[in-house]
Amino acid sequence: MPNTTPTSALAFLQSSSLPMVMQEEIERLIMTGELPVGSRVNESELAARFNTSRGPIREALRALEEAGLVRNEKNRGVFVREISFEEADEIYELREALEEVIGRRVAVAMTPDAIERLRAMVEAMRSAGKVKDLEQYAQLNLQFHDTLLDTAGSRKLTETYKRLVKELHLFRMRALDSGGGLEVSAGEHSAIVDAIASGDPEKAGLALRRHVAGSRERMHKAFGRPDAGTANQTVDSTTEGKTR
Structure with a gap:
């Protein structure tokens, strides 16, 4: 009697993993801007594009x-x-707190080899910034923070952080482009690496929190909001509390 189990198992695996593959592909289209914010997602077009039925797309x-x-x-x-400016600002506020936690965890876990890899990423970011290669810079920035997140070693932290970053993606791209981020962000990342290399959890956490506060302020600037200075209030109050 022939054994059909392997074929059945393969068919099940293919059918169950296809929606996940489609999710990753559609997410990529959103993150690269091929599916712009506010645009309608056409199931039929995506099914034809990826040569599949509409079920996995749905x-x-x-x-x-x-x-x-x-x-x-x-x-x-x-x-x-579409995320409103107000919602994006709230997400940035949450990210400040999460980044501080990440910095504290990474400062005691990062190896010397990993520090050197981070420094190499920062130099590549600096080069991308000089030639105004926004897409390359954004990819390196994502890689940098993913490395820190992986080193932090918390599944729940990773899940929460990645969702927030994805929601903020389009805002961050605009802030880099018109908010002046390309000129200063590589320097901020260099300071983060130095703080992590010191092995001081408090110093590393504050460096990451300052970086996100700076990104938040650049978003305010890019969107022409008069309250751009509020981005640093949390960091300033935190710093003040530590130095008294």
């Missing part, structure tokens, strides 16, 4: 809705989610 979009990247409007369809 499942992928449900997962992306849970991840906060798309929204489903009744009788209208699925759209790439």
